[in-house]
Structures are given as structure tokens and as C-alpha cells.
Amino acid sequence: MYVCSCNALTDRQVRAAARGTARPTAKAAFRALGCRFDCGQCLRRAHQIARESHPEFHAAVMLAAE
Template sequence: MVVCICNAIRERDVRAAARNGSRTACQAYRAMGCQAKCGQCVPVARAIIDEERAVA
């Protein structure tokens, strides 16, 4: 699933960033070398990160 259309970030990318220590959407995006642009994706990215952190 595409999470961020502006940066072409997929769900698997956000999950990998969360597993590698990103705790926020902004941290995850920085880890991928980009930043949130329009912001529509931030709530979805947050939910994915929270889900990964709950599993860990």
C-alpha cells in the first residue's frame, strides 16, 4: 500500500523505519531521506509506527 503519494513511500518502508528505531512519522521520513509534504499521510504513518511498536 502507498502511504505517501508525494514521496512514493510504501507501508513496508514505514514499517522498516519503525523497526529501525523511528518513533514518529517525521523521524521515519527523515530516515528515508525525505519529509512529509502535504501531511495527508502522517496519521496513517503514525498508525503503522504505533502498530510496529506494539508488536516489538
């Protein structure tokens, strides 16, 4: 599914980029992909995808479940 139509980025691309970043943010994922936000319509969804895809998110969920 396309997340950002300005940069033609899919959710898979954002997920993969977010996994390789130090911080789980859309900005970090976009930077890793060599892109910048244009209109900003994708910001909220891209940030959610990046955060959920990052290893820190899964570690926090596991700790909370204990």
C-alpha cells in the same frame, strides 16, 4: 500499499524504517528514509503504521495483556 504519494512511500517502507528508530513516530520513520512530509495527508496513517511497527508498541501490548 502506498502511504505517502508525495514521497512514493509504501507501508512496508514505513514499517521497516520505524523498527530502526528510537521513537515510534512517523517523523522519525520519514527521517530514517531521508524524506519529509509535504502535503501532510499521510501523517495520520504513517504515524499509526510507525507506532504499530515499533518494538515498544508490542512490549506495551504484551504488558497490558498480563
